[in-house]
Amino acid sequence: MRIPRFLLTILSIFGAALAGNWIGNALHELITGELGPQMRFSHINAQGETVIGANVVITNFVPALLAACIGKPRWLYALTGGIIASALLSDKFEQRVWALLQPERAET
Numbered sequence: 001m002r003i004p005r006f007l008l009t010i011l012s013i014f015g016a017a018l019a020g021n022w023i024g025n026a027l028h029e030l031i032t033g034e035l036g037p038q039m040r041f042s043h044i045n046a047q048g049e050t051v052i053g054a055n056v057v058i059t060n061f062v063p064a065l066l067a068a069c070i071g072k073p074r075w076l077y078a079l080t081g082g083i084i085a086s087a088l089l090s091d092k093f094e095q096r097v098w099a100l101l102q103p104e105r106a107e108t
Helices: 002-032 058-066 074-088 092-099
Strands: 042-044 048-051
Touching: 002 058, 058 074, 058 092
Parallel strands: none
Antiparallel strands: 042 048
């Protein structure tokens, strides 16, 4: 009985963090007029089809997960942490992180 409850707790925390980031991005756009995160994960499979993932700003998602460690109910702290982090931070930090992680592409 403990394993399903643990999995449900983890899923609710991740879902609340994602929802908090989405709400926080909407608030950030409303307040500042800036567009939300424009970075998306994409992949081209063997058939040549492009698969695009959701906008997940890691630099805003991690603080939401850390907020879940503060107290209970954990999903509420994750939701609130996601809203605050995404409303206050733009995706500029994320772009800097990706710029550091991606090697320079050689032009041929």
